[in-house]
Amino acid sequence: MSRRVTIADVAAAAGVSLMTVSRVVNNNGPVSETTRQRVLEVIAELGYRPSELARGLVTRRTRTLGVVVPDVSNPFFAGILRGVEQVAYAQNHNVFLCNTEESPERELTVLQSLEDKHVDGLILCSSRMEDEQLAKVLEGFDAVVLINRFLHGSRVATVLVDDQAGGRHVVEHLLRGGRRRIGFLDGPLSSQSGRLRKAGHRAALADAGLSYEDVPAIDCAPSVSGGLEGARRLLRQHPDIEALVCYNDLVAVGALQACFSLGRKVPSDVAITGFDDIELAALVHPPLTTCRVPRYEIGLRAARLLMQQIHADDEDVEDLVVQPELIVRASAP
Amino acid sequence: MSRRVTIADVAAAAGVSLMTVSRVVNNNGPVSETTRQRVLEVIAELGYRPSELARGLVTRRTRTLGVVVPDVSNPFFAGILRGVEQVAYAQNHNVFLCNTEESPERELTVLQSLEDKHVDGLILCSSRMEDEQLAKVLEGFDAVVLINRFLHGSRVATVLVDDQAGGRHVVEHLLRGGRRRIGFLDGPLSSQSGRLRKAGHRAALADAGLSYEDVPAIDCAPSVSGGLEGARRLLRQHPDIEALVCYNDLVAVGALQACFSLGRKVPSDVAITGFDDIELAALVHPPLTTCRVPRYEIGLRAARLLMQQIHADDEDVEDLVVQPELIVRASAP
DNA sequence: TAGAATACTGTTAGCGCTAACACACCGATT
DNA sequence: AATCGGTGTGTTAGCGCTAACAGTATTCTA
Numbered sequence: 218m219s220r221r222v223t224i225a226d227v228a229a230a231a232g233v234s235l236m237t238v239s240r241v242v243n244n245n246g247p248v249s250e251t252t253r254q255r256v257l258e259v260i261a262e263l264g265y266r267p268s269e270l271a272r273g274l275v276t277r278r279t280r281t282l283g284v285v286v287p288d289v290s291n292p293f294f295a296g297i298l299r300g301v302e303q304v305a306y307a308q309n310h311n312v313f314l315c316n317t318e319e320s321p322e323r324e325l326t327v328l329q330s331l332e333d334k335h336v337d338g339l340i341l342c343s344s345r346m347e348d349e350q351l352a353k354v355l356e357g358f359d360a361v362v363l364i365n366r367f368l369h370g371s372r373v374a375t376v377l378v379d380d381q382a383g384g385r386h387v388v389e390h391l392l393r394g395g396r397r398r399i400g401f402l403d404g405p406l407s408s409q410s411g412r413l414r415k416a417g418h419r420a421a422l423a424d425a426g427l428s429y430e431d432v433p434a435i436d437c438a439p440s441v442s443g444g445l446e447g448a449r450r451l452l453r454q455h456p457d458i459e460a461l462v463c464y465n466d467l468v469a470v471g472a473l474q475a476c477f478s479l480g481r482k483v484p485s486d487v488a489i490t491g492f493d494d495i496e497l498a499a500l501v502h503p504p505l506t507t508c509r510v511p512r513y514e515i516g517l518r519a520a521r522l523l524m525q526q527i528h529a530d531d532e533d534v535e536d537l538v539v540q541p542e543l544i545v546r547a548s549a550p
Numbered sequence: 551m552s553r554r555v556t557i558a559d560v561a562a563a564a565g566v567s568l569m570t571v572s573r574v575v576n577n578n579g580p581v582s583e584t585t586r587q588r589v590l591e592v593i594a595e596l597g598y599r600p601s602e603l604a605r606g607l608v609t610r611r612t613r614t615l616g617v618v619v620p621d622v623s624n625p626f627f628a629g630i631l632r633g634v635e636q637v638a639y640a641q642n643h644n645v646f647l648c649n650t651e652e653s654p655e656r657e658l659t660v661l662q663s664l665e666d667k668h669v670d671g672l673i674l675c676s677s678r679m680e681d682e683q684l685a686k687v688l689e690g691f692d693a694v695v696l697i698n699r700f701l702h703g704s705r706v707a708t709v710l711v712d713d714q715a716g717g718r719h720v721v722e723h724l725l726r727g728g729r730r731r732i733g734f735l736d737g738p739l740s741s742q743s744g745r746l747r748k749a750g751h752r753a754a755l756a757d758a759g760l761s762y763e764d765v766p767a768i769d770c771a772p773s774v775s776g777g778l779e780g781a782r783r784l785l786r787q788h789p790d791i792e793a794l795v796c797y798n799d800l801v802a803v804g805a806l807q808a809c810f811s812l813g814r815k816v817p818s819d820v821a822i823t824g825f826d827d828i829e830l831a832a833l834v835h836p837p838l839t840t841c842r843v844p845r846y847e848i849g850l851r852a853a854r855l856l857m858q859q860i861h862a863d864d865e866d867v868e869d870l871v872v873q874p875e876l877i878v879r880a881s882a883p
Numbered sequence: 884t885a886g887a888a889t890a891c892t893g894t895t896a897g898c899g900c901t902a903a904c905a906c907a908c909c910g911a912t913t
Numbered sequence: 914a915a916t917c918g919g920t921g922t923g924t925t926a927g928c929g930c931t932a933a934c935a936g937t938a939t940t941c942t943a
Contacts, residue, residue: 223929234893239931247890269666270612271929274603275898281667284647289635290628290846299623302649306656311663314617314647316635323639330644333602334614441833470833477835497830500774500803502810513623556899567923572901580920604899607928 222265231259242267273335282523283313283331285324286342292495293512294342297364300516301340308524310337321345325354332357338523340364360526362519365410374526374534376519380410383508383541384417387462387490390506390543392425394550396460396488401434402447402472404464408439411464414492418462439464444471452479458487460549466491466498469505473548488549492541503547510541555598564592575600606668615856616646616664618657619675625828626845627675630697633849634673641857643670654678658687665690671856673697693859695852698743707859707867709852713743716841716874717750720795720823723839723876725758727883729793729821734767735780735805737797741772744797747825751795772797777804785812791820793882799824799831802838806881821882825874836880843874 224242228235233252240246241256248256259265273279284301286294298314305312313336315327324346331339338360344351352371355361362374391399401418404411419429433455437447444463448471452458461476463469469491473483481487483503491498494509518537526534557575561568566585573579574589581589592598606612617634619627631647638645646669648660657679664672671693677684685704688694696708724732734751737744752762766788770780777796781804785791796802802824806816814820816836824831827842851870859867 221929224931225929235929236894236931237892240892243931247892249891252891266662266666268607268668268929269663270603270607270668271898272931273898274601274607274900274929275931277898279603288632289622290625290632292623292625292628295623295625295628298647299621299649302622302647306649306660309663311646311648311660311667313644314631314635315644316632316639327639327644329599330602330642333599334644335601335603474835497833500830501834502807554899557901558899568899569901569924570922573922576901580922582921585921601899604928605901607899607930608901610928 221268222263224265224267226263227256227259227265230263231256277335279335279337280310281313281334281336282310282520283315283328283334283336283339284342285315285317285327285331285339285344287317287319287345289314289316293493293510296512297342297516297519300513300518301520302516303513304517304520304524310524317345319345321347325350328354328357338362338527340519340523341366360523362523362526364515364519372532372534374522374536376515376522376537376539378410378510378515379538379540380413381417381420383492383510383543384414385421386417386541386543387492387506387508388418388421389424390545391460391462391488391490391549392421394488397427398455398457398459399432400451400455400458400461401432402444402451402461402463402468403434403436404439404443404468406436408464414464433458437464437468439468441467441471441474444468445475446471448472448475449479452476452481452487460488461490463489463491466493466495466505466507469507469548470497470501473501473503473505484547484549490549494544498544499546506546506549507544508541509544511539515539554601555596557598557600559596560589560592560598563596564589610668612668612670613643614646614667614669615643615853616648616661616667616669616672617675618648618650618660618664618672618677620650620652620678622647622649626826626843629845630675630849630852633846633851634853635849637850637853637857643857650678652678654680658683661687661690671695671860673852673856674699693856695856695859697848697852705865705867707855707869709848709855709870709872711743711843711848712871712873713746714750714753716825716843716876717747718754719750719874719876720825720839720841721751721754722757723878724793724795724821724823724882725754727793727821730760731788731790731792732765733784733788733791733794734765735777735784735794735796735801736767736769737772737776737801739769741797747797766791770797770801772801774800774804774807777801778808779804781805781808782812785809785814785820793821794823796822796824799826799828799838799840802840802881803830803834806834806836806838817880817882823882827877831877832879839879839882840877841874842877844872848872 224238227238240248241253282305302312317324339358340362342364344366364376435447435451437443461472469489472489476483476487491505491507494507498505498507557571560571573581574586615638635645650657672691673695675697677699694706768780768784770776794805802822805822809816809820824838824840827840831838831840
């Protein structure tokens with residue numbers, strides 16, 4: 218790479234001062250039409266492009282966002298990231314991506330490095346840090362949006378999924394289909410989403426005059442094998458189950474495999490529902506009825522919220538709750 | 551955000567010059583042990599962190615990489631990205647992610663913006679740009695690694711998948727299993743990977759004394775529906791087919807569905823193979839025999855190659871060919 | 884026609900940092 | 914005693930850019 222063309226080169230070649238070039242480039246301040254044309258010509262000729270580094274140092278705007286996720290190769294976060302990058306691109310910003318790999322130490326490290334790089338804003342997904350430490354680190358940023366993480370006692374914009382409504386949709390759908398004896402594969406106890414979805418299940422049952430007390434329910438790992446084992450146990454303990462509500466699509470795929478190995482037909486013997494609507498959900502046999510969490514849209518809206526904060530003068534902070542959508546397929550028609 | 555602590559604040563508080571602080575921070579140049587300790591104390595007390603922006607401007611190193619992919623939400627690219635970020639993190643670099651959404655114009659735009667941001671190196675996946683234009687744009691970067699794209703007549707480091715070997719593995723495996731009458735769902739004609747895999751198929755058949763001429767083969771879209779349609783047509787035209795070799799796992803899933811709807815048992819009537827080993831491959835029924843493309847590892851190795859270039863003085867450029875691995879599952883035992 | 888407003892351009896300073904050099908001080912060498 | 918080389922520190926300049934102010938020349942107002 219030969220030396221980059223600088224604003225000084227352009228100024229010299231066009232026979233004007235640095236500021237005149239700067240004014241043309243940034244399109245602010247008055248410049249006569251003839252001068253502007255001459256400068257633009259020289260710029261095109263030399264292929265001048267302003268250094269964002271130097272610019273950022275003086276303007277304190279880097280046109281740069283940070284996105285921190287546990288793991289990009291998780292389709293959920295990849296979808297969010299794509300949404301964020303879409304908005305960033307449309308507004309001439311670039312996106313730093315950082316994986317935390319679920320480690321709070323790494324999370325802290327990457328947040329600091331993003332601060333050192335002077336990002337204009339930060340989108341932090343599913344933070345695993347303690348409230349107090351998180352609040353402190355976030356002070357280093359001008360604009361922040363949290364996704365899937367509520368920070369108590371702090372005015373930070375937040376985007377959340379309405380898991381409770383999603384849980385309710387799923388159960389109501391099964392009840393409408395005439396299934397009364399419903400079993401639950403609840404996923405890991407530690408999951409906040411799981412607890413919220415469970416609350417939604419309970420509410421739907423209560424509305425239908427059913428109690429949650431004697432309902433067959435079991436925790437399981439949020440994976441295919443977790444669903445397989447869990448469903449086997451549940452179906453053996455409660456052979457009268459007509460439907461299985463699963464924590465997410467992976468668990469539901471496991472449940473599907475369990476039904477297959479136990480000779481239970483899906484959906485005629487047992488209906489199955491998942492959650493998230495990952496690609497896989499539509500591709501297994503039978504395809505899964507599930508609750509779609511609009512990950513791309515979450516990314517879009519979080520990024521828009523962030524850009525709003527970046528450009529706004531006031532400190533007002535908006536929150537957002539995204540509604541999941543019931544997707545009916547053959548596993549629970 | 552209150553004003554950041556600068557090196558001047560530290561220098562003043564410690565009663566030394568800026569350079570002494572700089573020397574302590576960067577651990578270069580001689581500093582007496584007592585001074586070093588005092589400076590370190592002040593740094594810790596004030597919470598000073600050097601501005602990467604200012605540093606980058608003068609050192610011409612931003613500790614920043616760019617990764618350009620068609621679409622992060624494609625698991626293949628997400629896996630690569632994760633590998634790259636892993637290496638970057640380990641070496642204190644940050645990663646700019648850019649999606650091109652398959653648009654050459656957008657690709658050009660993001661490449662320019664990465665140049666403007668002074669990235670130390672670039673990893674470009676599956677570039678859709680013309681050779682000539684690409685070569686020109688890449689001149690703006692000190693270090694470049696291309697993934698899944700060969701650039702003729704230019705010395706650019708490249709990481710490629712050995713698709714031909716992969717294609718060969720798959721067919722050889724089927725032949726070993728005694729299947730002689732093999733059908734091919736070749737994917738889109740435009741795919742370079744597809745052509746290479748096809749060459750591998752042909753070589754394996756030739757080695758077994760079989761000609762490729764009268765072999766049932768058909769192009770199809772690289773998707774589930776493409777595979778479904780293609781397999782239906784192929785199986786109807788050639789009812790004696792014992793195995794289907796599919797362009798990728800999605801096509802294979804479609805083929806699986808086609809066999810199911812035609813009442814052909816997999817693998818007893820028809821064996822099926824995919825390519826890529828996406829998550830889905832292990833989760834359908836029966837699970838797919840496929841060829842694993844190690845996307846995470848590709849990311850790792852591309853990033854290491856890039857870091858090597860960044861730190862090396864010479865202009866030497868290494869290439870890399872990654873071997874796909876045959877994964878045998880129930881769809882073609 | 885004086886004075887003010889406007890349009891255009893230039894100069895200066897500085898964002899936060901480090902490279903390069905300058906300098907003072909020490910003990911060791913000739 | 915003069916010279917050398919090392920060690921620790923400071924000073925200066927400048928990376929590439931823009932904010933803020935300072936001119937000019939021109940036009941407008943009363």
